[in-house]
Amino acid sequence: MSDHAAQHDDTAGHDHAHGGLGKYLAVFLALCVLTTMSFFTYSAAWPWRDQPQVGWAFMLAVSCTKAMLVVLFFMHVWWEANWKYVLTIPAAMMALFLVIMLIPDIGLRNRMVSQERALHMARPSDVLLLERAGEGGRSKSSAH
Amino acid sequence: MSSPAISVPHDHGHHDHGHHDDGHHDDGHHGHLKLQYQPGLPLSRGKLIMWLFLSTEIMFFAALLGSYIVLRFGAAVWPKPHHVHLSEPIGAFNTFVLICSSVTVVLALEAARANKTGLAKFWMLTTLLLGALFLGVKGYEYQAKFSHGIYPAAPHGRIYERPDLYYGSAVRARLGEPAIIDRLKQLDDTPAADLTEQEVAARAALQQVRTMVADTNQQAFEMAVVADQIMPLPADGPGSEAHGGHAQGINDVFPWLQLPIVIPGGNMWASTYFLLTGFHAVHVVVGLIVFAVLLGYTLGPKNAGMIENAGLYWHFVDLVWIFLFPLLYLF
Numbered sequence: 142m143s144d145h146a147a148q149h150d151d152t153a154g155h156d157h158a159h160g161g162l163g164k165y166l167a168v169f170l171a172l173c174v175l176t177t178m179s180f181f182t183y184s185a186a187w188p189w190r191d192q193p194q195v196g197w198a199f200m201l202a203v204s205c206t207k208a209m210l211v212v213l214f215f216m217h218v219w220w221e222a223n224w225k226y227v228l229t230i231p232a233a234m235m236a237l238f239l240v241i242m243l244i245p246d247i248g249l250r251n252r253m254v255s256q257e258r259a260l261h262m263a264r265p266s267d268v269l270l271l272e273r274a275g276e277g278g279r280s281k282s283s284a285h
Numbered sequence: 286m287s288s289p290a291i292s293v294p295h296d297h298g299h300h301d302h303g304h305h306d307d308g309h310h311d312d313g314h315h316g317h318l319k320l321q322y323q324p325g326l327p328l329s330r331g332k333l334i335m336w337l338f339l340s341t342e343i344m345f346f347a348a349l350l351g352s353y354i355v356l357r358f359g360a361a362v363w364p365k366p367h368h369v370h371l372s373e374p375i376g377a378f379n380t381f382v383l384i385c386s387s388v389t390v391v392l393a394l395e396a397a398r399a400n401k402t403g404l405a406k407f408w409m410l411t412t413l414l415l416g417a418l419f420l421g422v423k424g425y426e427y428q429a430k431f432s433h434g435i436y437p438a439a440p441h442g443r444i445y446e447r448p449d450l451y452y453g454s455a456v457r458a459r460l461g462e463p464a465i466i467d468r469l470k471q472l473d474d475t476p477a478a479d480l481t482e483q484e485v486a487a488r489a490a491l492q493q494v495r496t497m498v499a500d501t502n503q504q505a506f507e508m509a510v511v512a513d514q515i516m517p518l519p520a521d522g523p524g525s526e527a528h529g530g531h532a533q534g535i536n537d538v539f540p541w542l543q544l545p546i547v548i549p550g551g552n553m554w555a556s557t558y559f560l561l562t563g564f565h566a567v568h569v570v571v572g573l574i575v576f577a578v579l580l581g582y583t584l585g586p587k588n589a590g591m592i593e594n595a596g597l598y599w600h601f602v603d604l605v606w607i608f609l610f611p612l613l614y615l616f
Contacts, residue, residue, distance in 0.1 A: 273506075
């Protein structure tokens with residue numbers, strides 16, 4: 142009997158065969174190293190401080206790698222059968238579509254704003270003004 | 286739906302019952318079929334339900350994170366992490382705590398499968414404590430925001446977007462509240478000898494602020510100076526990090542004042558920050574409840590399925606934080 146049953150026992154037993162302490166510790170170390178890498182963008186040693194986009198791209202890549210490691214090894218998806226694609230791919234596509242759909246109305250909301258709104262919303266010039274006020278205050282207090 | 290006409294020609298070895306898909310299960314007795322049930326997917330029901338739930342969670346958090354990204358990059362101004370008193374090292378520490386807890390829950394599962402129930406309980410308890418530590422650190426961070434008047438909305442929220450006339454009148458209104466007038470009078474009457482050096486400087490700055498907001502002919506730059514005296518926005522750069530925070534403003538020296546503050550883009554920031562981290566924290570709380578319940582069971586191979594499902598959920602919570610940390614603290 143039961144090639145089928147044996148096969149099923151196999152898949153069930155498969156769950157128990159994978160993993161292993163060494164593998165989990167390796168993943169854990171990789172996650173720690175990756176977290177330190179993204180934290181590195183915050184340190185003074187990060188060479189692209191004046192180009193935030195470089196840091197963003199770097200951190201997004203690091204985050205995706207970390208997410209992959211957690212999903213594949215801690216959540217055992219690496220060892221799962223093909224059903225994993227049925228659940229994850231549609232959900233991921235929905236997520237992506239949602240972000241794209243938000244862009245015209247929300248992402249580009251400041252392209253054309255009403256006079257009234259423009260009057261009350263923060264603008265980059267406000268940040269400059271505050272920074273200038275701060276510099277003035279600091280030089281004053283250092284003069285004291 | 287295979288019909289005999291189609292299946293017979295392919296099934297040379299079983300002429301009699303070739304139309305049965307599971308013909309090879311028959312042990313030779315005609316008419317005696319052993320039915321074997323097969324699951325639709327090669328995984329247990331509990332795990333299937335957990336994964337279905339997690340796929341809805343993927344969309345839930347993708348909606349939140351996606352909206353945050355679109356709102357953030359579509360904003361004219363977005364505050365720097367230091368402007369809103371976010372501490373990157375604390376965020377990184379919390380990331381480390383969650384990663385550790387992900388490892389301990391995996392170790393609990395492995396121990397349960399190996400029938401080491403005591404060890405499984407130990408790892409489960411460690412996970413619970415690490416989750417609680419994460420929440421504690423989060424609470425501490427929330428407190429740092431609240432103490433500066435950074436709330437998602439009124440009446441507690443004291444964030445103004447621009448140093449303009451409206452801001453000036455809000456400061457004037459706060460300084461005109463009866464309770465504050467009494468405290469100000471007390472402060473004015475206190476001899477300088479009874480105050481610290483910092484308090485004396487802050488009192489002088491406060492005097493300047495009171496004069497400036499009393500003037501009805503205010504200029505934008507004057508209001509920017511007022512905002513800077515009340516809560517300075519730290520300059521972004523390696524130099525400012527060395528001081529481990531921000532310069533002290535009047536609000537920090539005299540916490541009872543609770544004057545309005547200016548953080549350009551701060552209101553939207555507060556809304557998204559508290560929504561994202563709040564929902565994440567709620568998920569952490571749910572995870573902790575599940576772990577606490579699991580601790581009441583014998584964590585052996587029989588209950589390994591439950592640990593696996595709880596673990597799947599917990600890893601997902603970790604996964605969300607993996608994206609939240611750089612998006613909120615480092616972008």
